[in-house]
Amino acid sequence: MKKSKIYFILSALMITALLLTGCGGGGDEKKQAEGEKAATGGDTIKIGFLGAKTGGHAAYGVETLKGIKMAVEDINTAGGLLGKKIEIVEEDHGSKVSEGTTVTQKLITRDKVVAIIGDPTTGITKAAAPIAQQNKVVLLSAGAVGPGVVEIGDYIYRDVLLNSVGAPAVTKYLNEKLGWKKVVVVTSMNNDFSVGLTDLFKEALIENKMEIVGEQSIQDGDQNFAAQVTAIKDKNADGIIFTGYYTEGALFMKEVRKQGLKSVLVGGDGLMSDVFLKMGAEAVEGSMFFCGFAVDETKSSDKTKKFIEAYKAGNNGVQPDYFSVQGYDAVMLIADAIKAANSDDPEKFRVELAKTKNWEGVSGTITFDESREPIKSPVYLLEVKEGKLAVKDTIEVK
Amino acid sequence: MLSQQILNGITLGATYALIALGYTMVYGIIQLINFAHGEIYMVGAFVGVFMITVFQQGLVVSLAAAMLACVIMGVTIERFAYRPLRRSTRLAPLISAIGLSIFLQTLMTKIKGPQPIPFPHVMEDALYKLGPIEISKVQIIILVVASLLMAGLHFIVKYVKIGKAMRAASEDYDTSALMGINVNRVISFTFAIGSSLAAAGGVLVGLYFNSVSPFMGVTAGLKAFCAAVLGGIGSIPGAMLGGLFIGVAETLGIAGGFDTYKDAIAFTLLIIVLLFRPTGLLGRPIQKKV
Numbered sequence: 029m030k031k032s033k034i035y036f037i038l039s040a041l042m043i044t045a046l047l048l049t050g051c052g053g054g055g056d057e058k059k060q061a062e063g064e065k066a067a068t069g070g071d072t073i074k075i076g077f078l079g080a081k082t083g084g085h086a087a088y089g090v091e092t093l094k095g096i097k098m099a100v101e102d103i104n105t106a107g108g109l110l111g112k113k114i115e116i117v118e119e120d121h122g123s124k125v126s127e128g129t130t131v132t133q134k135l136i137t138r139d140k141v142v143a144i145i146g147d148p149t150t151g152i153t154k155a156a157a158p159i160a161q162q163n164k165v166v167l168l169s170a171g172a173v174g175p176g177v178v179e180i181g182d183y184i185y186r187d188v189l190l191n192s193v194g195a196p197a198v199t200k201y202l203n204e205k206l207g208w209k210k211v212v213v214v215t216s217m218n219n220d221f222s223v224g225l226t227d228l229f230k231e232a233l234i235e236n237k238m239e240i241v242g243e244q245s246i247q248d249g250d251q252n253f254a255a256q257v258t259a260i261k262d263k264n265a266d267g268i269i270f271t272g273y274y275t276e277g278a279l280f281m282k283e284v285r286k287q288g289l290k291s292v293l294v295g296g297d298g299l300m301s302d303v304f305l306k307m308g309a310e311a312v313e314g315s316m317f318f319c320g321f322a323v324d325e326t327k328s329s330d331k332t333k334k335f336i337e338a339y340k341a342g343n344n345g346v347q348p349d350y351f352s353v354q355g356y357d358a359v360m361l362i363a364d365a366i367k368a369a370n371s372d373d374p375e376k377f378r379v380e381l382a383k384t385k386n387w388e389g390v391s392g393t394i395t396f397d398e399s400r401e402p403i404k405s406p407v408y409l410l411e412v413k414e415g416k417l418a419v420k421d422t423i424e425v426k
Numbered sequence: 427m428l429s430q431q432i433l434n435g436i437t438l439g440a441t442y443a444l445i446a447l448g449y450t451m452v453y454g455i456i457q458l459i460n461f462a463h464g465e466i467y468m469v470g471a472f473v474g475v476f477m478i479t480v481f482q483q484g485l486v487v488s489l490a491a492a493m494l495a496c497v498i499m500g501v502t503i504e505r506f507a508y509r510p511l512r513r514s515t516r517l518a519p520l521i522s523a524i525g526l527s528i529f530l531q532t533l534m535t536k537i538k539g540p541q542p543i544p545f546p547h548v549m550e551d552a553l554y555k556l557g558p559i560e561i562s563k564v565q566i567i568i569l570v571v572a573s574l575l576m577a578g579l580h581f582i583v584k585y586v587k588i589g590k591a592m593r594a595a596s597e598d599y600d601t602s603a604l605m606g607i608n609v610n611r612v613i614s615f616t617f618a619i620g621s622s623l624a625a626a627g628g629v630l631v632g633l634y635f636n637s638v639s640p641f642m643g644v645t646a647g648l649k650a651f652c653a654a655v656l657g658g659i660g661s662i663p664g665a666m667l668g669g670l671f672i673g674v675a676e677t678l679g680i681a682g683g684f685d686t687y688k689d690a691i692a693f694t695l696l697i698i699v700l701l702f703r704p705t706g707l708l709g710r711p712i713q714k715k716v
Contacts, residue, residue, distance in 0.1 A: 282636045307636070
């Protein structure tokens with residue numbers, strides 16, 4: 029009897045503690061939100077950064093922020109926007125979805141930003157987007173590639189290379205430039221990214237009248253691919269389309285070489301990682317994948333070259349990746365829309381943003397189609413060459 | 427094609443068998459499912475990687491070093507995590523084993539990070555044609571090493587004194603103690619042998635799959651446990667047979683397009699076999715003495 033009483037008190041205490049932490053800070057935020065929705069005045073235009081500086085996705089957030097800061101500096105030194113300076117409000121959600129929504133709320137209600145750039149991941153973007161949409165603030169993600177993002181509402185945008193643009197472009201390239209006719213498709217069944225990309229590749233393969241001579245499935249986390257590779261061995265394919273991530277990609281190719289198969293692998297930017305190169309070593313030599321941006325000294329435009337130089341100067345000679353580039357482009361896209369609308373009211377400049385067509389950015393040309401999805405050109409096709417990534421070609425999209 | 431897949435399956439099964447032997451031997455003597463056994467296998471693989479990368483040793487030395495390191499680890503674990511609990515309820519050492527398993531995984535994650543790391547390049551692989559099938563050098567090494575180790579184990583258990591003591595202890599723990607067998611030594615020895623086999627399995631799997639990770643022991647351990655039960659827990663030939671059986675079944679399952687159910691295959695097989703033969707394929711029925 030006594031014992032159960034103690035348990036009761038303990039659990040009651042724990043529940044209260046949970047409730048308290050759950051609601052923490054909620055009260056005064058509401059107060060702030062009340063009674064204000066006045067037009068954004070002042071002498072700065074505030075843009076919020078939503079991303080991680082710590083935690084699992086810190087690398088994406090930090091890189092995106094670098095690009096954003098460079099863009100803001102470029103705009104402010106050139107005289108600002110509509111006579112005002114741009115100010116970046118930085119927050120860190122520590123790679124946590126729950127924190128991501130809190131940060132979004134804070135950026136909108138307390139800092140009164142007109143636009144938010146972020147999050148670099150699809151998951152947190154999808155959690156934050158409804159809040160931005162509700163409060164009529166533009167949210168432009170510089171990294172979310174998954175499905176179901178811009179569908180959330182007409183204030184939601186992104187400036188990434190979509191798989192639905194990349195996969196058809198690469199398939200066409202494989203067919204026309206490399207003469208591939210027969211391929212094997214390998215999908216990681218417990219990876220949404222892979223399953224989605226496989227569907228897109230298959231559609232494109234049919235369109236290009238290429239033949240799928242074999243299909244194999246794997247799982248993220250698998251280490252043994254002997255059975256799958258044996259099954260595709262006698263298919264005589266021109267290459268392997270692999271839609272999964274880097275670890276499995278590298279191990280798969282190791283097995284392919286071990287069984288004496290010469291084919292190379294083609295995939296999406298899920299393969300973009302040092303791990304792919306290190307783990308795959310000579311087995312991934314010649315493997316290709318597409319992504320939205322890469323440093324290409326020969327073909328890049330003057331604008332891109334200038335960005336690369338500036339980035340390298342500020343980062344000890346390290347080359348920029350696509351997160352920083354997309355972060356830079358995100359700010360510029362919003363700035364150009366504000367300029368065109370001659371207003372920093374999100375309700376007005378989002379209309380201009382939707383009209384963006386053949387817009388020249390650092391990462392390429394961006395057009396928003398009728399459903400506000402970005403169509404980016406060119407698609408960068410990277411190839412592993414002597415253990416390093418090299419740009420094999422840039423594929424123009426219509 | 428089918429024969430090629432069966433060869434793949436046997437290679438995989440041989441590594442399962444090496445791990446399964448540790449489960450079955452320990453169970454045979456102290457009726458404990460050593461859930462930390464999969465982690466010993468994982469540590470063995472890491473020691474192998476360490477020897478190759480840091481000390482620039484070849485495969486044979488690295489394999490021996492990994493086995494030795496795990497012998498020490500296995501005996502230490504038994505001494506400090508299981509022996510103090512030997513006379514307590516059967517659940518206590520089991521919980522201790524699970525705790526140890528989590529501890530070792532976390533420790534290795536702390537040291538090496540959660541990402542799988544590539545197994546270092548230690549030799550050139552080659553492919554040999556054998557009629558309709560192709561066999562790689564790595565596969566030959568795995569099959570040869572596993573067979574040698576299993577033959578060695580068989581020899582020890584059958585013909586060496588300590589092996590006889592092991593069999594006696596597994597027959598009747600208390601009586602063999604009364605007959606003057608140092609049971610503590612026998613148990614330490616069992617852990618030593620089981621751990622060394624698991625370490626060998628770890629290095630071979632690392633070599634075969636080209637990667638090692640702090641969590642590699644989880645599924646491998648579970649599958650090997652299945653193999654041990656399938657073959658009849660407590661039975662040494664049963665563990666070997668069970669390992670091969672599960673390896674082949676899993677590979678054929680993947681080849682047949684059931685990759686998504688790959689891990690379920692071992693457990694489904696286990697359930698089916700246990701329904702018809704509750705003692706496993708080669709297990710002896712336990713006679714209750716009244």
